[in-house]
Amino acid sequence: MNTPLDSSWLVTGAAQGLGRAIALGAARRGAAHVTVADVDAAAAEQVAAEVVAAGAEATVLVVDLRRPDEVRGMVDDAVDAMGGLDTLVNNAGILDVTFQSDATFDTLSEDSWDAVMAVNLKAVWLATQRAAPILRRSTRSPSVINAASVSGMTGYPSPAYAASKGAVIQLTRSCAISLAPDVRCNSFSPGSFDTPMARHRIATAADPDAQLRQMTGNHLIPRAGDPDELANVVCFLASSEASFLTGANVPVDGGTMAWRGTRA
Numbered sequence: 623m624n625t626p627l628d629s630s631w632l633v634t635g636a637a638q639g640l641g642r643a644i645a646l647g648a649a650r651r652g653a654a655h656v657t658v659a660d661v662d663a664a665a666a667e668q669v670a671a672e673v674v675a676a677g678a679e680a681t682v683l684v685v686d687l688r689r690p691d692e693v694r695g696m697v698d699d700a701v702d703a704m705g706g707l708d709t710l711v712n713n714a715g716i717l718d719v720t721f722q723s724d725a726t727f728d729t730l731s732e733d734s735w736d737a738v739m740a741v742n743l744k745a746v747w748l749a750t751q752r753a754a755p756i757l758r759r760s761t762r763s764p765s766v767i768n769a770a771s772v773s774g775m776t777g778y779p780s781p782a783y784a785a786s787k788g789a790v791i792q793l794t795r796s797c798a799i800s801l802a803p804d805v806r807c808n809s810f811s812p813g814s815f816d817t818p819m820a821r822h823r824i825a826t827a828a829d830p831d832a833q834l835r836q837m838t839g840n841h842l843i844p845r846a847g848d849p850d851e852l853a854n855v856v857c858f859l860a861s862s863e864a865s866f867l868t869g870a871n872v873p874v875d876g877g878t879m880a881w882r883g884t885r886a
């Protein structure tokens with residue numbers, strides 16, 4: 623796969639899980655520089671060391687994506703550090719239960735709703751808006767790649783999360799229109815992947831086994847996804863191999879969206 627050599631990547635939420643796999647996947651495929659942006663400084667430093675070991679330069683930016691000034695500053699600092707920007711991956715995401723462990727439709731607080739919308743949706747718009755002039759100047763297959771979810775494609779009982787992810791799919795299409803033809807914009811919609819987010823959700827469930835069955839039982843491929851399987855798709859979307867792909871939402875879901883069933 624031809625990920626543009628010498629490309630500069632900014633990946634949010636890159637300190638663990640899917641973001642870490644994306645950062646390392648880019649480095650392994652010849653990205654010149656990867657900015658690891660996350661609220662977790664220590665874990666981001668660890669991933670940056672792994673990026674360097676994989677052959678790319680790395681920059682760590684500590685950012686709270688709930689804060690618009692920090693989102694804009696993140697893009698500016700990444701561009702300064704890397705001397706440009708070719709691929710923006712708006713990967714970071716949080717759940718309704720991230721700051722409120724008892725969050726349900728009935729109990730979700732306004733603060734939790736706002737936090738989910740700020741990280742999962744508003745930061746995606748703000749970072750893309752800030753990065754757009756830089757991306758338009760890139761000659762290395764510039765693109766924006768956003769983390770959506772199958773929970774944004776079909777009904778899901780976490781109201782803020784599901785609404786934010788559905789909105790990301792629409793925001794991606796809107797950005798694709800606005801930035802065409804210079805900058806491609808696509809989203810990916812994971813099924814259940816084996817990441818700290820998913821593990822935490824299973825571990826804190828009243829019945830962890832039932833939760834695991836609920837999360838992977840609708841995969842036609844009967845297991846959780848490996849983060850590298852998601853990174854493979856993101857690296858393809860960023861590459862010139864995907865030069866005619868924009869405005870798309872790509873399910874990476876083990877077949878979840880292909881049917882209405884649950885495996886016995």
Ligand SMILES: NC(=O)c1ccc[n+]([C@@H]2O[C@H](COP(=O)([O-])OP(=O)(O)OC[C@H]3O[C@@H](n4cnc5c(N)ncnc54)[C@H](O)[C@@H]3O)[C@@H](O)[C@H]2O)c1
Nearest residue numbers: 635637639640661686687714715769771812814815817819
């Ligand atoms: N793992 C799955 O099964 C799955 C399924 C569907 C969608 N997704 C989406 O994929 C993306 C990555 O998921 P993951 O499972 O790797 O998540 P994760 O929770 O394992 O990692 C998310 C990362 O984002 C960072 N982050 C959280 N809040 C932040 C903030 N305010 N500012 C900066 N960084 C912040 C965290 O520190 C963490 O490093 C998310 O957008 C998620 O919604 C994941």
